[in-house]
Amino acid sequence: MKKIVIVGGGASGLHLATRLGQYFSFTPCLRRQRKFPIAQVTLVDKNRTHLWKPLLHQVASGALDANVDALNYQVHARTHGYEFQLGSLKSLNRKRKIIELEAVNDEGGNELVPERELEYDYLVLCIGGHSNDFHIPGIKEHCAFLDSSNEAQQFHQNLLNRFLRLETRVDKKLQVAIVGGGATGVELSAELVDAVKLVGNYGRIRPNAMEITLIEGGDHLLPALPKRIGNNAERELAKMGVKVLTGHHIAGATQSGLTTSCGREVPATIRVWAAGVKAPEFLTRLNDLNTNRLNQIEVETTLQTQTDPHIFAMGDCASCIDSNHQRVPPRAQAAQQMATLVGENIIALLEDKPLHHFYYRDRGSLVSLSQYTAIGNLMGALVKGSLTVEGRLAGLAYRSLYRMHLAAVHGWPRAMLLYLIGQANRFVKPKLKMH
Numbered sequence: 001m002k003k004i005v006i007v008g009g010g011a012s013g014l015h016l017a018t019r020l021g022q023y024f025s026f027t028p029c030l031r032r033q034r035k036f037p038i039a040q041v042t043l044v045d046k047n048r049t050h051l052w053k054p055l056l057h058q059v060a061s062g063a064l065d066a067n068v069d070a071l072n073y074q075v076h077a078r079t080h081g082y083e084f085q086l087g088s089l090k091s092l093n094r095k096r097k098i099i100e101l102e103a104v105n106d107e108g109g110n111e112l113v114p115e116r117e118l119e120y121d122y123l124v125l126c127i128g129g130h131s132n133d134f135h136i137p138g139i140k141e142h143c144a145f146l147d148s149s150n151e152a153q154q155f156h157q158n159l160l161n162r163f164l165r166l167e168t169r170v171d172k173k174l175q176v177a178i179v180g181g182g183a184t185g186v187e188l189s190a191e192l193v194d195a196v197k198l199v200g201n202y203g204r205i206r207p208n209a210m211e212i213t214l215i216e217g218g219d220h221l222l223p224a225l226p227k228r229i230g231n232n233a234e235r236e237l238a239k240m241g242v243k244v245l246t247g248h249h250i251a252g253a254t255q256s257g258l259t260t261s262c263g264r265e266v267p268a269t270i271r272v273w274a275a276g277v278k279a280p281e282f283l284t285r286l287n288d289l290n291t292n293r294l295n296q297i298e299v300e301t302t303l304q305t306q307t308d309p310h311i312f313a314m315g316d317c318a319s320c321i322d323s324n325h326q327r328v329p330p331r332a333q334a335a336q337q338m339a340t341l342v343g344e345n346i347i348a349l350l351e352d353k354p355l356h357h358f359y360y361r362d363r364g365s366l367v368s369l370s371q372y373t374a375i376g377n378l379m380g381a382l383v384k385g386s387l388t389v390e391g392r393l394a395g396l397a398y399r400s401l402y403r404m405h406l407a408a409v410h411g412w413p414r415a416m417l418l419y420l421i422g423q424a425n426r427f428v429k430p431k432l433k434m435h
Helices: 011-023 028-034 053-061 073-080 149-167 183-202 227-240 281-285 332-350 392-410 412-428
Strands: 002-007 039-045 083-086 089-093 098-101 111-113 116-119 122-125 174-179 210-216 243-246 250-254 257-260 265-267 270-273 311-313 364-369 373-380 383-390
Touching: 002 011, 002 116, 011 039, 011 073, 011 332, 011 392, 039 073, 053 149, 053 183, 053 392, 073 083, 122 332, 149 174, 149 183, 149 270, 174 183, 174 257, 174 265, 183 210, 183 227, 183 364, 227 243, 227 364, 227 373, 227 383, 311 332, 364 392, 373 392, 383 392, 392 412
Parallel strands: 002 039, 002 122, 039 083, 122 311, 174 210, 174 270, 210 243
Antiparallel strands: 089 098, 098 116, 250 257, 257 265, 364 373, 373 383
């Protein structure tokens, strides 16, 4: 029996584990009849639950409860034909085709599961990425990051504590500075505006008690999108009271605020870093896998690593030039497309069929401005060129992205049921998580 190990349970890793688990979980009778190969699929992740990363800004603001919307890997694995192992990748031995997982400890440091080894015939690395601080002094020590559900929940608790100080008049104002005018920074800014208004309904906080400053190094927000869309987003945020600074690069951070390269001081009680993405540094030490300056693993157009055809990499931790000679951006839609291709190629290898090559298809991008509006562009077979959308149509398209993710990991019937449950919760639960 072939062994397929997938390290990383983000959107792409979970999608791949679900696809392969279901493919290889046919009944033995049907598998023999249709000559399906036999394989065991194992998903490894350091967390017990999965939450779609584009939703982390909503967890941070309190618009979403991670404990309700998170997916449990162990339960999901049991119903979708794969195995789940809790742990973090420690080392890779390509000669023996073995990965070593770190020990699992509890909150007190007590060992729950010792270090262990997993054998593989095909290994898929989709560990994702995290914010790039560019080695700027003070960023790691004094800024919050939103790279994981735990970090988003910690940010939310800090935010609630600051709201309490506002309500009891200990603080007169709450100053928040967000660095990075990409999707995360723009969406978080809008969510925080909404959050302070909702808290004001429950307590005694004035809507103007929070000052939000969004800082972008480029000449417009949403640099991955056309300039007109970034300008539209800036105009909408200005209407909400968000101060936008474009063309400003951060030179340092302290407990009291941020300093730009031109010497400007931006006072901030809460500082959020959402600028740039890089892969984890330990990938550069994995048994001679080729990596770039962002620690990403270099892959071929088949998404096999340049060093070893038995190892695939995808998502934010992979550096790929696709078959159209385009560099694939670190975006959720690219990771989803990569997961589909890796699944096809692993099946092709097991069935002795030709491999497919990766072509990145840009479907456009959408950014949500909380309950106010959404904005972005759509691209694809039904749209020639690029179509700019905003308002209700963009909001509908944005919400459909999460439903498509749910459908990929649960199937459409369960995805629609989860959607209906979510709609019902809107009427029975507060609009903002207050604990």
